[in-house]
Amino acid sequence: MSGELYVSNIQRMSLHDGPGIRTTVFLKGCSLHCPWCANPENMDVENQLWFDESRCVGSNERCIFIKGCGRMIARDRRGAVCMENDILKCPMHALKPVARMYDVGKLEQKINQDRHYWMNGGGVTFSGGEPLLQIVRLEPLLESLSRSGVDICFESAMFVPERLVRIALKYASRLYIDMKILDPEECLRYLGGDVKVYLRNMEIVASSGVPFIVRIPLIRPYTYQEQNICLMEKAMDRYCVPYVEIFSCHNLGDKKYAMLGKRSTHCCNVTEMELQALAERFASGGRTVRVLRLR
């Protein structure tokens, strides 16, 4: 498996994950399990099957294309671990593995197709899941991109061992760091993460000199509550965070949860007015704040 990566998506012409036009590579596997996650397919490290009911053309529980693939079977198999050669060859791509295995060379070839578009600061962003979990296998690609002068960014939650962060810092021109729940108990309960690890990594990033932007998903009642906001402000002060991006999640991953056979957690949206008010509050600390509008 060495040098092979599970990639769930390659988004071409991404506009929100760094400067210029970017190619964003979504890597599978995460160290957290945020209840509001918009990319639940990237939580598990193992590859899974997902079933898109809207694509399935089977009738009377039978598939007209694949013998033995009834809709019931397909439904049952969603979310199951996808083994090697264990893919039902659904021509409609209704049942398919979440991620595709790439060796580093092939991934480089694939993303290099967009090279023309990486002008004026554009480049490649690695996201996920938690992209740093696969960074050791990713390193030859980072090395190669870096040699060719390609701008590299990471979007990370920073709940990973310190050594992985240090590898990322070797190559990154910029980091997007999520800031979620900073109360140790709640962080562990809701996200499964150790805040100490997060704060230590923030310390490393802040002292590295690599520019970073803090991204805050605002979800009531998890991240959007007064106590957590105060903790965030303190942390941002401590690490001298210059740039902050905030956004409301809008249950973006609902369809994906259904495809994985998982139940999504309904989160209450933060209103536009609340977003603006918080933006002003964060900005009053001398930070540049941007409100992202995700569609």
Next chain:
Amino acid sequence: MDLLLLMKNSRLNQYRRCLKKYRQKDIRMSGTSKRQAMLHSVARVKPVYSYPEKLGGKIKQIIRVLEKAKLNTELSYGFLYSIDETCIPHNKNRVIGNIPFDYSRVIDGSICQYREKCKKVRNAVSERNLTLLKAIEDYLDRICTQLENDKKLNECEKRAAIGRLKSMKESEAQTLEDAIQRILFWNQIFWQCGHTLNGLGRLDKLFARFPLTDTSGQSLSHFLEILHRYYNFKSSVILGDTGQIIILGGTGEDGTYFVNEYTYVIMECLKKLKLPDPKILLRVSRNMPDKLLRLAADYIAEGTGSPLLSNDDVVIPALKEFGYLDSDACNYGVSACWEPLSIGNSLEQNNLTGVEFGQVLVSMIDDGRFKECKTFEDVLKLYLEKLDGHIKSILSHLDGIVWEQAPLFTLFWQDCLEKGLDITEGGAKYNNYGILSAGISSAVDSLLNIRHYVFEQKLLDLDGLCDILHKNYEGASEFQQLFIQRSDGFGSGSDEAIDLTVRIMDETQKRISSYRNRFGGRVKFGLSSQGYVTSGKKTGATADGRKNGDPFATHISRSDNGSPIEIMRFAGKLCYAGGRANGNVVDVMLQSSLVKEEKDRFLDYLKASIQAGFFQAQFNVLSYQQLVDAKAHPDRYPNLIVRVWGFSAYFRDVPEEYQDVLIRRAKECEGI
């Protein structure tokens, strides 16, 4: 028979309806004997080439038009522009049009100089030119006399206008306003004499020698507004299809990019005017200034569909390979929409008919041998055999076209004078034809589906496929969905789709490469066409999930919500050299969030796409909800402009089937 038609309004409307029907049918190349018999009955008559008698009739007709056309001497912003829509010549044969007149001849020269030039040559064309110049001078005098006698006009304005008009006789233009009046004058003559889709050429280059003053912007703005007059009369098949295209910018022979203040000012003026017509084609290159491309990006963001971008880095080499001299290839303009040609010296009738790639596919499926194919290569062989037959019938159709003489073009085409031949008889330096095409994406996707689902995955056999298509997917919606859902077809980054498209283009090129028309000219084709709706209407179901009568994809475009990078990469991988250079437009739908909120990134996107090597590109920036609402309540959106095939038009004027295509594509683009 005297051929002049002086019509009352009711008859004129009837005539225009017939004319539109005629043209509509004419672009739907079909080779049906009935239509050809109707439209080109004279095609079977051997043309007579003896000069005096032959040209006499046409000249007389033009003289009478110029004598009889009523003049409206009301000055618009000090300029005169008058077309009598009720007095146009009747033509028996196909009329030369769809080419820009080279206005440098009248801006940088005078009628007198031209007369002297003609006198130096003694042949039938020079004789005829002298007669025509006399008629034009008389027409000019009539205008000036009528202006003199018009007491309602502002005296100062009147004097200036008469001065500008009279100066045309003796001297070259001295000011920008002189040049504008000359363009308007000659432009009105071309429209008046029955030529249509009259392009305006490289205006920034034409105006280059006139210093830009404080009032130049205003003069140009007025000029563009005036050209927008007679919008209905000038429109061809659909309102907006006037062919009034302005070419700006462009790479020269030495590789440097030509741009001047006029390039910016003209684009700024049109951006402010928010009119669908005239429209701009901006020649782009990796050498062009960022500032100009940024202005183009801002203009695209306005959502009027203008400018269309034409990539000199790809187009010029392709034109050279086709046979244009370096200087002419670098000075290229286009026909009414996008078909490249050399300005001022070519016959280049570039929109004569179309290769129906989709229809060829249906004829392959209808062939009894289709079901017997054992491999995908057998299927492809049969497709190419059918394509061969189709192209042969197109080429024989081209041979049957009889042209109406065109003394006005002949007058200013230097080679016509030297050869003593009318432009319609091979007098021009270049005498090539051009054809368009429709349905390439359906053909490619259908063939890929046959390869995958019939021969590789064996989900159905050819017999079953024929049955499904003949029943128009009735009772087989699963297969329709199966065929539609593929994301690695035409317009994607898939090498398989690119290779097949390149192969079909190559095979088409091979089949037309040996063709020579009766003037020795060649023919080129391209992957753009206004026929994506009309051709689709008469084509049965195809194996890409398209039902009988549904439109084909617009030019080079994707039907799903793919990345705008992917379609550009696809277009950059195709080969356009030689006979494939007759316009290849990538038609991109963009979300307004990209072009309006991310301007720097949009600029990067355009720059990178130029480097990726698209041939030409146009953009629609539309909102699905707005289009749906505009269709239901046209009165609420009187000024909503959209890009249709190669022109912009008011959405309310666009036929329903074209509205529906735009609505569907906007929906897909927004991922709704």
